[in-house]
Every structure is written in C-alpha cells, then in structure tokens.
Amino acid sequence: MAITVSLVALFGLVLFFLLRSHSLSYGSAFTAAGFGFFLASTGAARPINQLVESLVETVSSL
Structure with a gap:
C-alpha cells in the first residue's frame, strides 16, 4: 500500500509545529x-x- 502526502501539506505541518x-x-x-x-x-x-520528484522517487525505491 502506498501513501502519498502533498509536499504543501507536509511543509504546512512542519511550519505549524515550528510556530507552535x-x-x-x-x-x-x-x-x-x-x-x-x-x-x-x-x-x-x-x-x-x-528535483523534488527525483528525490521522492529515489527515497521510495530504497
């Protein structure tokens, strides 16, 4: 099963926790x-x- 997360949502979550x-x-x-x-x-x-797409593909193939 593959789970995909939008990078916008990921960065938004990181930003939220940094602000918090x-x-x-x-x-x-x-x-x-x-x-x-x-x-x-x-x-x-x-x-x-x-660049981000190639990084995501590299990480997912590990």
Whole structure:
C-alpha cells in the first residue's frame, strides 16, 4: 500500500509545529510562505519540481 502526502501539506505541518513550539515567529512564517508563493511563479519552479520528484522517487525505491 502506498501513501502519498502533498509536499504543501507536509511543509504546512512542519511550519505549524515550528510556530507552535515558538521556534519561528509569525513574521518569519509569513515571509517563508510569501517566498514560496512567489518562487512558484518564477522559472525556478520547474527545476525545483523536477528535483523534488527525483528525490521522492529515489527515497521510495530504497
């Protein structure tokens, strides 16, 4: 059985726990989310997606 998790959900969960443990301030979280949002609309989005896909495939084949 394969379980798939969206990377957005995974990073959102990590961000939630960082905010909850006070390891990250709200301003930093907002900046990180904004950076990710604007990065997704640049030309860097496709190579980043390809890198993440290859990493996921490598980890799943282990």
